[in-house]
Amino acid sequence: MKMISDIGENLSIILQGGVFEKNAVEVTHIASEYRKIFPKSEIIFSISSSDFLAISNEKLVLCSSIKNNIFDSVCSILNNVVDKFVFCNSVLPLPPVNIKHDNCNANYQIEAAKQGLSKATKEFVLRVRNDFLFKDNSFLIQYERMCNNPRKSFSVFQKRIMICSLFTLNPYALERLPFHYSDWFHLGKLSDVQLLWDVPHITLNYMTYYTSNSYLPGSNELERHFLAKTAIEQYIAFSFFSKKFPNLKLSCHNDIRCRKESIEILLDNFCIFDDKKSPIYFPKYMKDFLFRPNEKICISHNNWNILSQNRNIDPEKLLTCNKDNVYKNYISNFPFLLNALDLKTKIGKHLGKEIVISKTDCGGIALFGPHFDLKEGEYCARIYLSSFVSKKTEMKVRSTLECGRITLNEECFSFENYSNNFSEKQDFLEIDLYFKCFQEIGKDFEVVLEIDQVEDMAISHVEIFDTIKSPSMREMPLFFRYYMGISSLVMKKNLIAKLNKDPYRFFRDPKSILARYPKKVYLSRCKKIIKIKK
Structure with a gap:
């Protein structure tokens, strides 16, 4: 039985963030898509700030000074597809986290998350930026599969929480920031996600820490861009996990005394979404998903999976990389x-x-x-x-x-x-x-x-x-060859040509139920050959 219903019967979706005249149409489209994908879900719209919207009798309305047909349509559509609205109050922007950023809206984010989560009633929750769309429900399959990976002594949550690889930073790479787990979205048990966001608002002193404190000796250039004591992602994660594990240390953003523990906490409590297997719409950062160095700068899904399934591997050995090899790419893992x-x-x-x-x-x-x-x-x-x-x-x-x-x-x-x-x-x-x-x-x-x-x-x-790693059909087990011989009698000519030209691609691509057995056998034989050659 699936943990989360395909149509969202036991899922609350919290879309959080600002809604302004410049992004209102896109946000409305995204909310409508979530309603189509999960018709039975509970959708909560948590608005951190807006320059034209207000709430009246639990419905969205335009501010009296706004008269625009498009924004009338925005209100009408959102009122139809969204179950609950929340407006955040008494929050102000903060100075930037580092010298390259604009002013920080972290307290808006924290308040919108808290308010939205307080209204959720389903067993599971997807708390997500309002400009991020999962284009179908296949990410739920990923989540369930990854929840089966073993967990160890740092486990706190009832179930893992799924997060994005961008920007779950690799603390053994360029910016050594332990506990920097991506906060673009969280998918997990409602009670777990509520715990994670149960943090106080960030103070001005925290955001201006380096105006009166020195950087740690050995800090690199990227790490010296910081103005705040830590990144917001670190603040949220460390505020929670340090309560559970008092021996954890993070005196400032690049304090690496507990970076191994930060990886262990990641492996035990989170799982990392594979953007190559489920379609998303996130125009602001789509190029970052395709930027290859991010697979090393951040903790990729593949590296999370390797470490999660092989807990005897030292994270430092797998994840350590410097500037030279972050930006140097190697062709491997064929095709x-x-x-x-x-x-x-x-x-x-x-x-x-x-x-x-x-x-x-x-x-x-x-x-x-x-x-x-x-x-x-x-x-x-x-x-x-x-x-x-x-x-x-x-x-x-x-x-x-x-x-x-x-x-x-x-x-x-x-x-x-x-x-x-x-x-x-x-x-x-x-x-x-x-x-x-x-x-x-x-x-x-x-x-x-x-x-x-x-x-x-x-x-x-x-x-x-x-070309060496693909086994020929003659190398395959007798029953496999017999199965494929019978199957070829009903195959289309173009499929037979594909099988003869490139068996690896033929067995990698099919999605038919009848292809499950030969696909599993052939690809497993490919993996054996790869292991032997290594």
């Missing part, structure tokens, strides 16, 4: 996905999540990058084109090291009167380039795609495959 933001173009432009090349008669370099390091081995680079229209095009694809100085392989592809001919059978035109890296560590690896002319072209992404 390795390179999204459009990892790549560059000279004749196109980035539009959304793709690189788009409009009509060109003179051609040029449509794609190059990512300038990551690559270990010695045999690989395939697969370029996915979501659109390709050409009267007559010569396409050169090459793989190189050291920013083009060493060519690993180059192939030419010719197209004539081609107009998205792939679209009836599959989603992409796939261009494969096989190559071998002879160096122990190949520096600044890139894939380059050059064309002489094209009518229209869109590059979605690139995947790098380790």
